[in-house]
Amino acid sequence: MPGRRKVGNLTALAVLAVLVERPMHPYEMATTLRGRGKDQDMGIKWGSFYTVVRNMERHGLIAAVESVREGRRPERTVYRITDDGRAELVDWARELVATPAAEQPRFRAGLSVLAALHPDEATALLHRRLAQLEDGISSERETLAAHAQVVPRLFLVENEYDLTIREAEAAWIRSLLAEITSGSYPGLAEWRAYHEAGAPGSGPTGGGGTTT
Incomplete structure (x- = not known):
């Protein structure tokens, strides 16, 4: 244990x-x-x-x-x-x-305070992250395919896992961006109004772990 x-x-x-x-x-x-x-x-x-x-x-x-x-x-x-x-x-x-174990990725920490950013800035930053992810995914696919020619798959399984996780993250970010840019994301109007009003405080959510 x-x-x-x-x-x-x-x-x-x-x-x-x-x-x-x-x-x-x-x-x-x-x-x-x-x-x-x-x-x-x-x-x-x-x-x-x-x-x-x-x-x-x-x-x-x-x-x-x-x-x-x-x-x-x-x-x-x-x-x-x-x-x-x-x-x-x-x-x-x-x-x-x-045995699954709790891990604390930096991205999750950033998402937990996403409300601190204006929706437009959050969108731009997510697009930037997505572009970097997509570049990395493309490179990893090529590397994995090359290694698979000479290395047994058993010894590449962790690389397959990394690639799958990155692909899932990229797909989730695309989905989130689609909601924000289409205006269908719940609470988007309040999120935007909060920042445009320049109100002081902890943000439109007032803290908490499931705000974004």
Whole structure:
């Protein structure tokens, strides 16, 4: 369950996912994770990477197997995944796949205070966001199609998810913009009148979480 992990940072999950393949030293782990884009999937904080690795060793998820030296570089410790680490990897994957968790996207925060903007400005900003989303979607589709030629689909599933989420967001924004520009959006007249009157205060909604 969430909160019971010995090392709860998602960086630990990323480390387990590469060490299950073979033993590596931390620099090789980091290089492999960067090369596969796992820093984007899991929000890896590279400044704390070595601390996470040490914590994982302390809790028995990984174990040192040898120290190696390459030329004049400092000696590096090679780690392997332990049985406890394998069990943690599988259990963590099960939790993340099966259990929805509350997340706080920045866009949702912006929508929660959309009433602070004049409808015309909100519309312009949403159009700007939509244009950027559409450009990104087009690029991601091309990249995904290219990767699908050489990479098994199983290892692109997170990219498919990202693309689907962005496509859904773009479709929702188009729908919202259609309502605002057609004048059919509920409360639009009051929203517009509030800003055009220049009234002080918290906005036409007076706060709350379901105002837009």
